[in-house]
Ligand code: HEM
């Protein structure tokens with residue numbers, strides 16, 4: 001009976017297979033005999049799309065270079081001097097709560113800068129305080145997530161501390177807490193200085209910060225409770241995102257109002273970077289978060305359009321704006337080539353917008369989109385090399401200042417990591433490399449080299465400069481600054497090297513079909529432990545940073561009458 005039913009089923013299956021084979025043959029015959037004009041219309045050839053996008057970018061870039069040559073953008077060395085007051089060029093300005101120079105004739109520029117700094121101080125202070133809180137929260141969450149990857153039983157019974165949630169809390173606390181709060185504090189501090197006027201509309205920024213932080217607290221609370229939109233970098237529920245959009249728009253108001261009241265004709269390159277960051281972010285965040293607009297593969301594409309653009313068109317320009325201001329300010333010399341700095345800006349603006357597809361290499365997205373993103377990832381070498389040459393040339397003859405100045409050390413290190421992380425990223429986007437590194441810890445190493453080694457270091461340096469001017473009190477403990485710098489450098493070194501090796505081994509193990517998947521996990525364990533050691537050092541460095549800040553605002557520790565440089569004696573020799 002059972003054997004008969006079995007035979008019956010087999011016969012039915014054979015019949016089905018035969019029918020399917022006939023269908024395929026019939027369809028093949030139709031396609032083969034169809035006249036060419038009846039073939040379904042093919043979209044424009046992939047190569048043509050790629051070439052036209054590439055050519056468009058290059059032509060647009062050429063147009064900008066041409067317009068610079070024609071003087072539409074002021075590339076003269078004089079334009080680079082906008083960061084100095086009259087007669088100030090050649091004078092280093094390093095953090096100081098008191099007047100930085102104190103010699104006769106400096107009064108004019110000290111006064112005008114005081115006016116700018118006084119107008120921004122309260123709001124900048126607020127943003128720095130928020131940044132400090134989020135830095136500690138994010139680092140603690142990052143370290144917890146890291147330890148859980150090699151000690152999975154730790155705190156396993158607490159749902160909100162499960163890896164999926166605490167990792168996401170870490171990412172969102174850095175992405176929407178530490179990095180934007182620090183970056184925006186710098187923008188609010190620099191705008192009146194660079195536009196040589198008072199900061200207008202500071203109250204909008206205060207209200208914006210309140211909405212933004214309320215949104216972030218609600219967002220992190222939702223993630224901790226297991227409620228999320230389920231897209232990386234966009235996990236905060238869209239209903240909560242409304243607070244961040246409104247807050248972000250309000251923070252942008254002082255930029256517009258101060259620009260209107262500006263006392264300068266030329267906009268220094270840092271103003272371009274900051275202005276665009278403040279314009280690009282709301283556009284990206286709003287489009288990416290509109291509910292019910294993107295589905296399936298299109299949603300994944302939009303997700304990474306946002307994911308990489310928020311890095312390249314928000315954090316990166318804010319960090320570059322800081323470096324372009326603080327580096328020449330501290331050494332007292334304008335950037336070596338102002339033209340190169342503008343080339344870097346426009347090349348970034350042209351090429352970055354299309355790189356997001358490199359996160360989907362191997363995914364079910366059109367091949368041309370991926371190839372386009374790889375081409376543009378390579379083109380990113382243009383702004384990066386322009387920046388690196390400029391940074392090196394500007395620093396030539398001034399490297400000795402790295403021994404003294406905390407700000408210069410952090411900012412220069414950040415600039416070097418911009419070059420390194422971006423060059424690494426360009427090659428990581430190549431298919432041959434990405435097939436090994438994708439889905440591995442190698443990507444996480446690169447992520448920290450970029451957002452920590454580059455962006456966070458640039459922000460740390462800027463904060464060391466701003467706090468004495470904003471609070472009226474010098475950093476009390478030099479050794480804490482020293483400890484912060486070396487713990488952060490050593491920490492990111494261990495983190496980056498450890499995970500780069502671990503991630504590469506993991507990638508090769510995953511590609512080896514003869515190995516069970518668990519081998520690719522086991523091979524990473526020592527490197528994950530190394531990451532926890534590196535991350536622990538970074539966290540310790542952050543605690544030194546925050547402790548020093550708290551002492552500064554509470555009036556604890558020694559009172560300084562001169563900048564807290566690493567080597568106090570040398571400062572006297574520099575004449576400050
Ligand atoms: C400009 C040149 C850059 C290029 C071409 C580039 C390329 C890449 C590539 C190919 C990935 C890996 C995608 C994957 O396999 O999943 C990646 C990931 C990442 N990059 Fe970059 N990168 C660049 C610069 C930067 C910078 C300057 C930063 C920091 C500000 C940064 C932050 C990140 C982060 C955070 C990730 C991980 C994203 C995630 O998976 O959540 N990159 N990048």
Ligand code: HEM
Nearest residue numbers: 139142143145146167174443444447451452532535538539
């Ligand atoms: C301001 C400092 C930091 C920044 C800006 C930062 C940034 C990031 C970013 C952008 C990601 C997403 C990477 C990706 O998905 O590819 C990430 C993930 C992560 N970070 Fe951090 N991070 C910081 C500090 C730390 C610290 C101190 C630790 C401690 C070990 C840490 C551990 C982690 C872990 C474990 C992940 C998850 C990696 C994974 O999904 O496999 N981070 N961080």
